Amino acid sequence: MSNKSVSSSVSGGGGCRTLLRLRPVDWLEEADRQLYLTAPSSGTTNDCRQRRRIDFVLVYSLGVRDSALNKQRRQAFQRKLESVGFEIEEQDIVGALESRHDNGDDDENNQVTANGLFNRHKRLSSQPKRQSVKRFVRLHAPFELLLELAEKTRMKLPIEENRTPCVPKRPFDFLMSWIPFTQIDRTMFSPEQHYFLAEYDKTLRYRFEPLFDTLRGNLRDMYFTPAQRSRLVYDCLLRTPFDTTTGIEEQQILHGTGDAKERRVLELEKIFTGFSTSSGIELLLRDQVYDDCYPLHAPLLKNIEPHMIPSWIMTKGEHRNTFDRMKLWWHWSRISNAFKEQPISHIKDYFGEHVALYFCWLRWYIQMLLLPCLLGLSVFFYGLWAVKHDVPTNDICHNLADTVMCPRSHRQLWRLGEDCLYAKMAFLFDNKATVAYAAIVTVWSALFLPAWDVAEYQFQYEWDTFDLIDGGYGVSGLDEPRPDFKRKVRTTRINPITGIVEQYMPARERFAKTVSSFSIVAMMCEASGCLAELSIQLLVILVGKQVINNLFEIGMVKFWTFFRKILIHRNAFKQMRYRRHHTLHWYSKRPQEEDFMLERWTTTTLFYEYLELIIQYGFVTMFLVAFPLAPLCAFLNNIVEIRIDANKFVSDVRRPVAKKVADIGIWRLIIAAISKLAILTNGLLIALTSDFVPRLVYQYSRSQNRTLVNYVNFTLSAYEINRLAPSSIQESNTTSIYCFFKDHRTPPWDSKPYQTNHDYYVIMVARLAFLIVFEHVVFVCLKMGEVLMPLLSKNVKQQIARKNFMVQTMHWGARLYEKNPELIERDMQRIVDLNPQHRQSNGGYELIYDVRRTIRPPQPPSRTELQDEYRRPVSFKEMKADLARALHTIISEDIIDLGIR
Secondary structure, eight states: OOOOOEEEEEEOTTSOEEEEEEOHHHHHHHHHHTTBOOOSTTSOOOOGGGOOBOOEEEEEEEETTOOHHHHHHHHHHHHHHHHTTOEEEEEESSSOEESSOOOSOOOTTOOOOTTOSSOOOOOOSOOOOOSEEEEEEEEEOOHHHHHHHHHHTTOEEEEEEOSSOOOOOOTTHHHHHTOGGGOOOTTTSOOOOOEEEEEOOGGGHHHHGGGTTTSSTTOGGGSSOHHHHHHHHHHHHHHOBSSSOOSSOHHHHHTTOOSHHHHHHHHHHHHHHOOOSSBSHHHHHHTTSSSEEEOOOOOOOTTSOGGGSOHHHHHOGGGTTTTHHHHHIIIIISGGGTTSOOOHHHHHHHHOHHHHHHHHHHHHHHHHTHHHHHHHHHHHHHHHHHGGGOHHHHIIIIITTTOEEOOSSSOOOEEGGGGHHHHHHHHHHSSHHHHHHHHHHHHHHHHHHHHHHHHHHHHHHHHTOTTOOTTTTSSTTOOOOOHHHHHHOOOEEEOTTTOOEEEOOOHHHHHHHHHHTOOOOOOOOOTTOOHHHHHHHHHIIIIIIHHHHHHHHHHHHHHHHHHIIIIITHHHHHHHHHHHHHOSSSOOOOHHHHHHTSBOOOTTHHHHHHHHHHHHHHHHHHSTTTOTTHHHHHHHHHHHHHHHHHHIIIIIBOOOOOOOOSSOTHHHHHHHHHHHHHHHHHHHIIIIISSHHHHHHIIIIIOSSSSOTTHHHHHEEEEEGGGSOHHHHHHHTOOOSEEEEESOBOOTTSSSTTOBOHHHHHHHHHHHHHHHHHHHHHHHHHHHHHHHSOSSOHHHHHHHHHHHHHHHHHHHTHHHHHHOTHHHHHHHHHHHOSSGGGSSOTTOOOOOOOHHHHTSOOOOOOHHHHHGGGOOOOOHHHHHHHHHHHHHHHIIIIIITTTOO
């Protein structure tokens, strides 16, 4: 353990300051203590099994503006939560503490009722006069309540450790494994343990129970991850009513009820079967009964570095979740970790699948940008080398530099040599290599989504979200409507699934609102040639605008946090400072107050992050011909963007309620549309805007030696100067009779002057022919890629089939296994014991299942195990044959012989 200590300034009642030298362990343990409800009556217990973690926080204002109706609703809501098993403790900023809901007044002498769990703390002797006090309602969901909620929401929980997991290799994973500086610290982020999951059913509790106390440490309360706890609690809050209207009559429940546990279960079922219109925390937030609700962040002590934390405190069971945020801060969110891989499994456990999937997509997008980055750099450097040998560019800059050109937009006559710089810039991105680059990268953009589908299916396999439908309940149409939807929509219908009257928006209104929300970004470009201007515009958008956006994103989060403290919540902030100034305790921070001052996590937080990247993807794919360095700009920006977002989510935004998702949602359809549109735009840019097709036509139909000599004259048409405005002629001081402009027109001396000539139509036909061929080649490559890229490999499919078989067998033999637990061990061993040479042969894995071994707590991996992560000599053909024989044996012997079927 480090000998370093951390300074802390503590104020006494007399106002004098004392400087204490405290160990980091003292700070960490005190910060950990703040994450739990106050200890039972004695207040001195050190038994971590009796500590109750704060799962959710509700905030309301107690003062003059708190109406009687709001108090009644709040009391009814919290009584209902207590009736289903939640443990509630209230605490205001100044220091008052209560274990139950408020009784409608703010009397200092209120005593906690006899049923309360804690003694009331005395208020501080001196405090400022308060007009409104923020009160925090801290909720704790006991383990048994979480199990009931898991069953109601059909959450999948582990039943057996997967000792032969098939971890799919994603793009560049093998390459990254050999680069030392890209590896994360495995002492902080141990490899994820793999388990077979099944929907929890209390009738099969005995199959889940062996892992209750051993899955994460030696504590039952650590069984659910913080993300799972927040999701289960919030799901109950969304359905809890605050009136007496429920789906089951009150007297039907009260008669014949048994113990308190049974009554709590019945109350919980009332909540899930009720259809009250006055229910849910969202409605209470809308009506300002509560000001806010959020799950707590783990403590973040930035002044304590990782090397100052002793290893023993990081591995203690009761502290496993305490340091998740600090580990993510030091080893993930900082810009110094820009080139390190991400601890996706730990992000998933802390924030939830929806945030983890966003960072998975962003990481995968960055990796996919490597190919167009390298190709774009090749095109750019080829242009730098070949520009001095390009005949048309040399003609513009030297041989034909004195050619008089016609005015542009009411300007005076000018010389062709003035366009020398633009000609060189255009050639950097519009050369022979551009077409090959455009073809390859357009195929890349077309295969972008199929390749992501493969990666997404791998995450769905690892997180077991294949059968996730409409939020995880497996029944379409049962999502809880948003409060704004309930308030604004007046049309009703009978739900075809539940048979209950509900609010409904007709299809024609949904279509109108969807169409009106589209915004179209158009970049106009003349066909006469403005590739250099388009490149400059893209450079400004992809470099300047993104840099400004990143700085703005960092600065605005800090600004709004400061603004909320100083203006919006200034009274609460003053009360917090007052309490810290007069308290005698050296650590006065409370996590619910610290999180209350952070930026609120809303439904649009991730939306705007996705939107920024999707717009960037659109510019990169649709205009890559005009600016081949666009993928490089996006690549460098996204490396920084991933750490900016990580830093914001870890330190500047409240912890989100975890949400289980299977895909990126509507963004997939948008990416598909952009990818198909990119084929058209790149084909049009090459065919209509680029000089590639006109050069080919001239080189193979007009040039005698198949070169580009005199190509510039081929693209120019003459115009009589005396037809121009006199001011243009006088200011130019030229003696020429004709000026020239870029087009294919008949000369002034022709019988039909200034008409499109034959070359114009030949070039236009060639442009259209190139466009058709280009698009068809790309679409053929797209279809071939979709056919040749399997969504799941064979070994992954075997793992899924194996898990499904285990779950099905668990249901088939429910009563048999409950009365004969030894059959579980026998049947699990029989799956892999049919071929004994697989136990430990040829360096393969030992495939013997032992229930006593599968329920052991996860151990930190050794260096050898980490090095062998990518080199497993497993024969999947033999495993498949063994599994087939095992299925046949178990079904025939256990099911048929024992008379279950």
